[in-house]
Amino acid sequence: MYFAKFKFGVWVLFAMCLIKCSLEFDPADNYLINCGSSTDASVGDRVFLGDSNVNSSVVLSTSQKIWANTSSNSIPASDSSDLYKTAQIFTGNSNYTFSVSKHGRHWIRLHFFPFASQNFNMSVARFSVSAQNFTLLRNFQPDEVTPVVKEYSLNITSDKLILLITPSSGSFAFLNALELVSVPDELIPHSVRTVDSPGSSENLLQQALQTVFRVNMGNTAVSPRNDTLSRHWVPDGTFLRTHNLVQFLSKAQAINYTGSGKTLGQMMFNVYINSWFADKHLELDKLGSPYYLDVAVRDSHSNSLTVSVGTISDGSSYPNAMLNGLEIMKISNSKGFLDVDASLKSSAKVKTGLIVGLAVGVVCIIMILGLACFLVRRRKRTYSNANGNKIEGASEYGYRFSFAAIKKATDNFNESLVIGVGGFGKVFKGVLDDNREVAIKRGNPDSQQGINEFRTEIEMLSHFRHRHLVALIGYCDEQNEMILLYEYMENGTLKSHLYGSDNPILSWKQRLEICIGSARGLYYLHTGSAKPIIHRDVKSANILLDENLMAKVADFGLSKAGPDLDHTHVSTAVKGSFGYLDPEYLIRQQLTEKSDVYSFGVVLYEVLCGRPVIDPSLPREMVNLVEWATKSQKKGELEKIIDPNLAGQIKPESLRKFLETAEKCLAECGLDRPTMGEVLWNLENALQLQEDKASSQGSDDVSLQVDDEQPLQSLPSTRQYSMGSAADIVDISMNTVFSQMRNGTMR
Known part of the structure; x- marks a missing residue:
């Protein structure tokens, strides 16, 4: 599903860093339906009307009206338990038609809990749901353990909305509860800036959105009854990996939304989505005045995504980066799909082929089979x-x-x-x-x-x-x-620009940008699929430069899929290039992503020193670049190892960060090395320092990937949240959200 959506240009929307809210909101349209019931159900101060009690503004068209119910003992206890005691069953194409009193964005919330009734086992139901020109659910089969809420946001521009429910062939559909509620005009922007395509934006007016995650920082959940917009926010505690690097603050009093808050002084930090800047030098000088940031990033076929918030001060111990809440929404693709089952087969094509075969007779069947055999053989x-x-x-x-x-x-x-x-x-x-x-x-x-x-x-x-x-x-x-x-890469290999050719000399800034690009490529390999991909032959000769000197990692002939989540390494024969090989991998034949990190550390020294990794023509103590550079660094003799062509170019702060990163990459024990994400973060920091920008001393990461490595204490701290599958929907208000806050060295 994610690969297909990436292909069709799917986007992901993030509303973060003090999320926008509405204190009091009276929706123009507020349809709450307790499906399959003649009685109303209360959830907090909201009343879901039974099907029989809904007025003429809502019309259900279905082939037959089938209700199902279950005993309350089978339903997990929750605020919404009463909604899941009954269900409306649909055995054929059905639709709800709603009268819309105010055009604009509306939430559609679909509630599912597949209990077993006398005549229907809803855990085997399979169906699709669509509205306007958007497919909200396709070939959907609800979870049979816990209730689930699917939340969507559509911009309705007509006086009616038709919600179409279509059972899959041979199956049926059901709904426990249904909501259609107006959204505050200011909550969803008309367009949003894209972080991975500078200068461009994504128009949201004609797009449908699906909520993927809502996270309340401070390890406290917020239920719909405590949210002024009836949203559900999950706590961040299960996602946060490094609790010791943050502080939790709370404010019981009501939040002042007028902007007249207490002055903090200089609160300035960076915000990242994966390796991209969502905001540079974001400055919050008011405490008590909420601020939100909306950005978009293309969805890769990876199930992982990292959100980082990090300070850029240079040594202050005062916590000056923070995060209150995070929302992640998926944007419909070019075909109007949001939730698509990628394994869905095109049965129509199979049926058509069968009909044609029966119609034209045996001769054509033989021809078709012959053609099929030819295609299979070719494939x-x-x-x-x-x-x-x-x-x-x-x-x-x-x-x-x-x-x-x-x-x-x-x-x-x-x-x-x-x-x-x-x-x-x-x-x-x-x-x-x-x-x-x-x-x-x-x-x-x-x-x-x-x-x-x-x-x-x-x-x-x-x-x-x-x-x-x-x-x-x-x-x-x-x-x-x-x-x-x-x-074709116009400027050849990175190696040819560092030594052994008459190519133009690369400046320090160019070298940093090349290292950053290479790190991005390797980071993608390590995190872009269910299993990490280990390159196994990272070296300067396998980093190519295009006409703009943008770096691209090449030569994947030795690449290998990394370990499963329940394994620490892959046991395999040692392959790679002499001088770049991870000593731990060389000795134990145990391959991990950290083997690539080691090789990349060697490349970093190549970039700094401008000489081969192994040079037998040099004195014995200088033959091996890593040994010579490491010893010289410990002796404080950096002037001996730095490429003379860089004389006077490197600022001390940038050099310190670069060397610190390289040194950590080359740690003997793989567990002591940083991840490629941390390497990337630090190289970007070194570039900022070179450009006279303040250094990020830390970051908080919100991540959709599993990574058990702890960050290095001497490198900028990174904190990650593991959010599981982005296909799940986790349905926070704002007095409650803004009263819970994590404020730490990296927020």
Whole structure:
């Protein structure tokens, strides 16, 4: 689902840092229905009317009216327990039609608890729900353990709203309760700034939103009855990983919303979404005056997301960053889908094919079967190299180029077009028929290792897309060839810009930006899927630079999926490049993401020192870059190791942060190394320091990923929340929310 939504340009909305609220709000439309019941149900001061008591402003159209009920003993105790004793059953397409008295955004809340009645076991129900042009739920099957509320927000521009309920084939649908409530005009902005596309924004007026998370900082839940807008907020305690790095503050008195609060002085901090700035130098100089920040970021196919709030002061121990609440909402994709079952198959195509086959007779059936066999054989194509080794199924990945097209693009592999040589083979610059410049890597078909790397490279780059990973254009597997086509990187390798060539010298700022880009790519690999992807060959030669010197990580032939959540490592044979290998991995053959972190630490020293990792031409004590640089650093002889081309460029604060980061990356024990996310954060901090910007001394992270590593005490503190699956809906007001606050070194 997430990959598909990423493809169609889905967005995620975050309202954070003192969330907007309304003290008193009287909704123009306020429909609360207790489905499948003739009696009303009270939830706090809100009354859900039984189906029989709803006035003519709501019309239910259904093939037959079926009610179901259960005993109260089967329902988990909660404020809303009475809503889940009954349900309306739908055996055919049905709809609720609501009269809308005021145009604008409305909440639609759908309540589900699949109890078993005399005639229906609702845990097996499967159905879809749509409104206007939006699919809210598709092929949905409710959880059979606890009640769930699905909350959506639609901008209604007509006098009626039709909520369509469609059972899946052979199944039925049900609803325990239903809400349609007006939303305050100022709560949802018309457009929102995008953090990963500077200068652009996302128009929300024509989009539907789905609530994913609402989190109240201070480890206190807020129920709908205590929220002026009847929302449910969950506590942050189960998400926060490092409780010792924050302080919890509460304010029992009513919050002053007029802005005349107590002056704090300089409260200034940064806000991050993943590795992107949501806000730089955000300044809150009033306490008691709520502030909110709305930003958007593209959804990757990862189930993880990190929100960080960190101070930028330089050493003050006074807590000067804070967070009161966090909302995460999903925005409908270009097809109007919000909740889509990616495993849903297109049964219509199967039925159509069957009807056509029966109509045209046996001859056409044979032709169709023959064509199908041909396609299957092509998809599962097997071919042998010169040693008889086989590569199966390669054609299921990427775009396949003919060998003739490759020869034409490279002028029949003209040696003058060679731009690189590696263990896999030669890399040629090529030009396709559409005038696209590409890098063409031609492998050695006699190498078993080459075959393995060929397939791994295709698999990895077919499943992962990121601006800081080199993109795979296609491949060729004809005539025992193993050829990969990549986007062409105009400025070659980072290595060639550091030493051994006549390329222009990189400035310190350029080097920092390249390190940051590379770290972003590796961070994405480590967190962008259910299992981390470990590169296993991180080095300066595998970091490529485009025409703007933007860095992209390349060469995934040795990459390997990391351990499951219940394992600490992957046991595997040692592979990589001499000088960059993690000593812990080398000795124990236990691979983790921290092995990439170690290799990246070596790259950081390469960037600073401007020399090879291993240089036998130098005196013995200087041959190994890491050993020499580390010893020199401990002796306080930094002037000996820094690239002379950087003389006078590096500001001391930036150098200190950079060296501190590199040193931690190279810790002997993997547990003592930072994560790539922490490395990235610190490199961005080093760049800020270089640009005369104050340093972030810490951050709070809200994360949708599981990471048991504790942050390093000497690195900026990071705190993460594990929120589970973003497909879940967790349905906070504002007097209650703003009376609960975490205020710490990193909020």
